[in-house]
Amino acid sequence: MKHKLIYTSVVAASLLAMSCKEEKTSEPVVAESAKVETTYKGKPVTHEFDAKIDSLMAQMTLEEKVGMLHGSTMFATAAVERLGVPELTMADGPLGVREEISKDNWSAAGWDNDFATYYPAGGGVAATWNPELSYVFGNSVGEEAIARDKDVLLSPAINIIRTPLGGRTYEYFTEDPFLNKKMTVPFIVGLQENDVAACVKHYAANNQETNRDFVDVQIDERTLREIYLPAFKAAVEEAHAYSFMGAYNKFRGDYLCENDYMLNKVLRDEWGFEGIVISDWAAVHDTKKALENGTDIEMGTPKPFNEFYFADALIEAVKSGKVAEAQVDKSVRRIMQVMYTLKSIDDKGRATGSINTEAHFEDAYKIASESVVLLKNEAKMLPIKTEGLKSIAVIGNNATKKNALGGFGAGVKTKREVTPLEGLKNRLPEGIEINYAEGYLERYSKNENDQKQEVTLKGPITVDELDPAKLEEALTAAKNSDMAIIFAGSNRDYETEASDRRNLNLPFGQEELIKKVMEVNPNTIVVMIAGAPFDIKNVSESTKALVWSWFNGSEGGNALADVLLGNINPSGKLPWTMPVALKDSPAHATNSFPGDDVVKYEEGILVGYRWFDTKNVAPLYPFGYGLSYTDFSISGVKTNAEAYTENETISVEVAVNNTGVIDGKEVVQVYVSKPESKVVRAAQELKGFAKVDVKAGASQTVTVQIPVKELAFYNVETKSWEVEKGTYQIRVGNSSRNIVAEQTITVN
Numbered sequence: 003m004k005h006k007l008i009y010t011s012v013v014a015a016s017l018l019a020m021s022c023k024e025e026k027t028s029e030p031v032v033a034e035s036a037k038v039e040t041t042y043k044g045k046p047v048t049h050e051f052d053a054k055i056d057s058l059m060a061q062m063t064l065e066e067k068v069g070m071l072h073g074s075t076m077f078a079t080a081a082v083e084r085l086g087v088p089e090l091t092m093a094d095g096p097l098g099v100r101e102e103i104s105k106d107n108w109s110a111a112g113w114d115n116d117f118a119t120y121y122p123a124g125g126g127v128a129a130t131w132n133p134e135l136s137y138v139f140g141n142s143v144g145e146e147a148i149a150r151d152k153d154v155l156l157s158p159a160i161n162i163i164r165t166p167l168g169g170r171t172y173e174y175f176t177e178d179p180f181l182n183k184k185m186t187v188p189f190i191v192g193l194q195e196n197d198v199a200a201c202v203k204h205y206a207a208n209n210q211e212t213n214r215d216f217v218d219v220q221i222d223e224r225t226l227r228e229i230y231l232p233a234f235k236a237a238v239e240e241a242h243a244y245s246f247m248g249a250y251n252k253f254r255g256d257y258l259c260e261n262d263y264m265l266n267k268v269l270r271d272e273w274g275f276e277g278i279v280i281s282d283w284a285a286v287h288d289t290k291k292a293l294e295n296g297t298d299i300e301m302g303t304p305k306p307f308n309e310f311y312f313a314d315a316l317i318e319a320v321k322s323g324k325v326a327e328a329q330v331d332k333s334v335r336r337i338m339q340v341m342y343t344l345k346s347i348d349d350k351g352r353a354t355g356s357i358n359t360e361a362h363f364e365d366a367y368k369i370a371s372e373s374v375v376l377l378k379n380e381a382k383m384l385p386i387k388t389e390g391l392k393s394i395a396v397i398g399n400n401a402t403k404k405n406a407l408g409g410f411g412a413g414v415k416t417k418r419e420v421t422p423l424e425g426l427k428n429r430l431p432e433g434i435e436i437n438y439a440e441g442y443l444e445r446y447s448k449n450e451n452d453q454k455q456e457v458t459l460k461g462p463i464t465v466d467e468l469d470p471a472k473l474e475e476a477l478t479a480a481k482n483s484d485m486a487i488i489f490a491g492s493n494r495d496y497e498t499e500a501s502d503r504r505n506l507n508l509p510f511g512q513e514e515l516i517k518k519v520m521e522v523n524p525n526t527i528v529v530m531i532a533g534a535p536f537d538i539k540n541v542s543e544s545t546k547a548l549v550w551s552w553f554n555g556s557e558g559g560n561a562l563a564d565v566l567l568g569n570i571n572p573s574g575k576l577p578w579t580m581p582v583a584l585k586d587s588p589a590h591a592t593n594s595f596p597g598d599d600v601v602k603y604e605e606g607i608l609v610g611y612r613w614f615d616t617k618n619v620a621p622l623y624p625f626g627y628g629l630s631y632t633d634f635s636i637s638g639v640k641t642n643a644e645a646y647t648e649n650e651t652i653s654v655e656v657a658v659n660n661t662g663v664i665d666g667k668e669v670v671q672v673y674v675s676k677p678e679s680k681v682v683r684a685a686q687e688l689k690g691f692a693k694v695d696v697k698a699g700a701s702q703t704v705t706v707q708i709p710v711k712e713l714a715f716y717n718v719e720t721k722s723w724e725v726e727k728g729t730y731q732i733r734v735g736n737s738s739r740n741i742v743a744e745q746t747i748t749v750n
Contacts, residue, residue: 040133042191044242047276051342055335058085064320064327067334071293072300072312075105079299079337087347090299090337092201092280094412095157096173097121097553099146099357101415107304110415118146119362119556120406120416124159125533126373126552128175128185128577129628131669132693135369136185140192140200142365147198149355153346154199154245154280156412160186160233163534163578164209164609165589165596167503169461170411172494172533172553176577177610178625179229180688180712183236190241197344197353199244201280202237206230206264208249212459212502212596218252220602224681227716227723229609235273244277244340248297250285256295259285265296278336286311289319298333363418363556370554370561372667375574376629378548383527385568385631386485393435395479396423397519398489399444399510400531405553409498418556422489422529425559429567437483439476441519442510443469444493459596461501464509476515480523487566488516490541492532494553502596506537506584516541529562535580539622550576571631573667573693575737579611580623588613611738612684624739626671626688632662632698636670639734639743646749648725652708654745656734660696669693672706673733673741674713679726681715686733686741689713710749725749 059067062082069080070090078089094100099118102111121127121143127136140158147155159170163177175185190200207219207230221230237243246269248259258264259281269275278298286292286300289311300312308314319325338347345352356362376384386394401423407413420428423438430436445465480486490512497503507513517540520526527547530538531554542548549572551562564570581587588605589595591613608616611625635658642653654672672690676683690706713730714723727749735741 042133042137042188043240044191044194046242047244047339048343049339052339055338055342058087058338059331059334061085062334064317064330067330068313068316070334070337071298071316071330072307072310073302074307076103076108076304087338087341090154090341090346091152092154092156092301093147093150093152095143095147095155096159096412097123097406098143098414098416099150099152099155100412116150116415117358117417118414119143119358119366120414120419121366122369122373122555122558123172123533123553124175125172125577126554127369128181129375129552129574130369130372131181131575131577131691132372133184133188135372137188137192138365139369140189141195142192142362144193144196144198145353145355146357146362147193147355148196148353149357152198153341153344154201155193156201156203156247157193158186158189158200159203160237161204161208162230162609164603165502166506166535166578166581166584166587167459167461167595168209168534169211169498169500169502171578172497173411177579178577178688179232181577181691182233186233187236187241190237190243194241194244196355197346199277199340199344200237200241201245201247202234202243203247204249204282205234205246205258205269206249207253208251208258210502210596210601211500213598214250216252216599217597218255218600220254220600222606223718224716225603225606228607231268238269238273238275244343246275246277246279248279248281248285250282257285257287259297260288260291260295262295270296276336276339278333278340289315290325293325293329293333298336358417366555367557367561370558371564371570373552373554373574374562374565374572375550375576375627376572376631377550377623377627378542378545379629379631380546383547384549384566386566388431388434388567391434391484393437393483394426394430395437395439395483395486395523396426396489397439397441397476397479397486397515398512399440399442400489400491400493401438402440403444403493405494406556408494410501411494411499413494416556420557420559422531422559422562425561425563426566428560429563429569437479439479440472441476441488441515442512443472444495444510459502459504461503462496462498463504464496466507466509466511468511468514473515473518476519477522480519480526483523484525486519486523486526488519488526488528489531490516490528491530491536492534497533503534506535508536508538508541513540517544520544527566529566535578537583538580539582542622550574568631571664571666572628573630573669575626575628575669576623577625579614579621579625582620582622586614586619586621607682608684612687615685615738621739624737626669626737627739628669628737630666630668632660632664632666634666634668634696634736635659635661636734636736636742639732639745641732641745641747644747646710646747648710648749650710652710652732652747654690654706654708654732654734655703656706656743657701657703658694658696659701660698663698665695665697667693667695669736670704670706671735671737672708673735673738674708675731675733676713676726677729677731683715686738688738713749
C-alpha cells in the first residue's frame with residue numbers, strides 16, 4: 003500500500019472495525035486517547051522510459067500514431083503491433099467493472115467470464131464519511147479491472163451535486179468540495195496501485211444531464227475554484243491520477259474537450275497534470291481545437307471509427323499543414339508514458355488482480371454497512387426486536403428490485419446482488435414469518451400530461467396510481483403481521499444518466515401506499531432506497547422509524563438487514579442536504595436550473611448546505627446528519643494554540659463520549675466560519691472530519707488536523723489563494739445543523 007497510516011495510540015488501529023457486535027467487550031471501559039491521520043499519496047507518471055518512447059515514436063508512421071489517439075473499438079484505441087505497443091483498453095467503472103461490450107456497438111459481447119462485483123454507488127460511499135473505505139473500494143475494483151486486462155477504469159465520477167434533481171446524483175459523492183476531495187483521493191490511490199489508471203470524470207462543471215451535450219456553463223472564477231475544482235485539483239496534486247475525462251458541456255463558450263483554459267492552463271500548466279485527457283463518448287466537435295487545446299484521445303459512439311475527428315480528419319489536417327505533427331507526437335508521448343507507468347507495454351511485474359471473489363463481496367459489504375443513514379427512530383423502534391416477533395410484512399417493489407443494471411448509464415453484470423428481502427431472509431431468526439407484497443408497480447408513461455413538473459425536464463414519467471389488487475395485497479399483509487417494513491424510494495431506471503428528474507415526488511404512488519399501510523399497522527418502518535433527495539416530508543412526519551439506504555452493491559441487502567436488526571449500528575451521514583421542498587435548494591431558489599443554451603450558476607459559492615445555513619433556510623435533514631442506536635456527546639473542544647501563521651496546522655481536539663449501551667461510530671465534523679470577512683463567505687464550511695469507533699460507556703479523544711491554508715479563499719484579483727488574517731470560529735458538531743461547541747482562533 004502506497005498510502006501512509008500514522009497511528010499515535012494503540013487503540014486507533016481498531017477504529018475501523020466493522021460490526022458493533024464484534025466490538026462488544028465485558029472489560030472495564032476507560033477513557034482513551036486516539037488520533038488517526040491517514041495520508042494518501044499516489045505515484046506520479048514515470049519518465050523512466052522517455053528515451054525508449056522517443057525511439058518507438060521515431061519508427062511510427064503518422065497513421066500509427068493517429069490510431070493511438072482515437073477509439074478503434076468502443077473501449078480501446080489501436081495497437082501498433084509491429085512495435086509491441088498494445089491497445090489502450092478501457093471499461094466503465096463507477097459501480098464496478100462493466101461487462102464486455104461489443105467492439106463496434108453498445109450491445110453486450112456475451113462473454114461468460116466478465117461477471118464482476120457490484121459496489122455501492124458514489125452516494126453510498128460518501129455517506130460512510132470514511133476515506134479508508136473509499137480506498138478499499140478503489141483498491142478492490144482495481145483488482146477486478148486488471149483481472150479483466152483493463153488499462154483505464156472510467157471512474158471516479160466526482161462532479162459536485164448542484165441540484166437534487168440530477169440524474170447522476172447517485173453516482174457522485176457530495177455537494178461539498180472538502181468531503182469530495184477527501185473521498186476522491188484515496189479511491190484513485192487504491193485503484194492505481196493495481197496498475198490501472200483512474201479516469202477522473204467529468205472535467206468539469208458537468209452538474210446536470212439536461213442539455214449536457216451543448217449547454218454553456220457560466221461560473222464566476224471564485225466559485226469555480228472553491229466549489230467545483232478542489233477534488234479535481236487534489237486528484238492531480240495528491241493522487242496523481244493518470245487520466246481525466248473531458249465533459250460534454252461547454253464552459254464559458256468552449257466545449258470542455260476543446261477548452262484551452264481548463265485543459266491546458268489550469269489542468270496541465272497550473273496543476274502539473276502529466277496524464278492523458280480522454281473525451282467523453284462523442285464529446286469532440288473540432289479536430290484542431292480539441293487536439294491543440296488538450297484532449298489526447300477521442301472516444302465515441304457507434305459510427306465508422308475512421309470518421310472520428312482524431313482519425314482520418316486528423317491525418318488530413320497534419321498532411322495539409324493545419325495541425326503540426328508535433329502536436330500529435332505530444333499526445334502519443336503522454337499516452338505511452340501512462341502505458342509504461344501501468345506496465346501495459348512491458349508487462350513484467352504488472353499486477354494480476356482477481357474478480358468476482360468473496361473478498362471483494364466483503365469489501366462491498368463493509369462499505370454498504372457504514373453507508374446506511376438512520377433518519378428517525380422514535381421510541382427506539384429500531385433495531386427490530388425479534389424476541390417474541392412472529393411475523394413481518396415486507397412491502398414494496400424495492401424489496402426485490404435489483405440495481406446493478408438499469409437506466410442509461412453503465413452498470414455491472416454480477417452473479418450476486420442481495421436484495422433487501424433476501425437480506426432479511428438471510429438474517430432473521432428461524433420461525434419469523436415474512437409476508438411479502440409488492441405494494442406498488444414500477445410503471446412509466448410516455449404522456450407528458452401524466453405528471454406535473456416544476457421545471458421542463460426530460461426525466462422518466464411515472465404512473466403514480468396504485469394498482470388496487472397490489473394495494474389490497476399489501477394492506478392484507480400489513481394487517482396480518484406484527485410489524486411492517488416498507489421499502490420505497492427509487493431505482494436506477496428512474497435515476498439515470500442522460501436525464502434529470504422532473505420533480506422530487508416519490509414515484510409510483512409510494513406516498514399513498516405508505517400512508518395506507520401505516521393506517522392499518524402503525525408499527526411500520528419505512529426504508530428509502532435511492533441515490534438522491536426526494537420529498538419525504540410527509541413520510542418523515544408520519545413514521546416513527548425512517549432509514550435511508552442506497553444503490554448499495556452486491557451485499558447491499560445483507561448490510562441493510564444487519565442494520566435493521568442491530569447486527570450493525572448505523573453510522574452513515576448524509577453527504578448532501580435533504581430539502582423540505584425543491585424551491586429551497588440554491589439552484590432552484592435562484593431560478594438558475596436548468597437554463598437553456600446557457601446556464602449561469604447564480605448561487606455562486608453557496609452550494610448545498612452553504613446556502614441553507616447562510617440564508618437560514620431550514621432543511622428537512624441537514625448535510626452530515628445521521629442517527630445511531632446509541633447516544634454520543636461531544637465535549638472538551640480545544641485547539642493546540644490560539645494563534646497561527648499561514649503555514650501551520652490547527653489541531654482540534656474533542657472528546658467523543660458514547661453514553662449509550664451499544665458500541666458505535668460517530669463522525670466528528672469541524673466547520674470553520676470567518677466573521678467580518680472582506681469577501682462574501684458562507685456561514686460555515688466543512689474543513690475537517692473524523693469517524694471514530696467508541697465502545698459503549700467509553701470516551702475517546704479525537705484530533706482533527708486542519709492546515710491553515712485550508713481556510714483560504716480564492717482572490718480573483720490576484721488569481722491566487724489568500725488566507726485572510728484575523729479571527730476564525732472553529733465549530734464542532736455531528737452535522738451542519740448540530741454544532742455543539744465553538745472555539746475562536748486567530749490567524750496572524
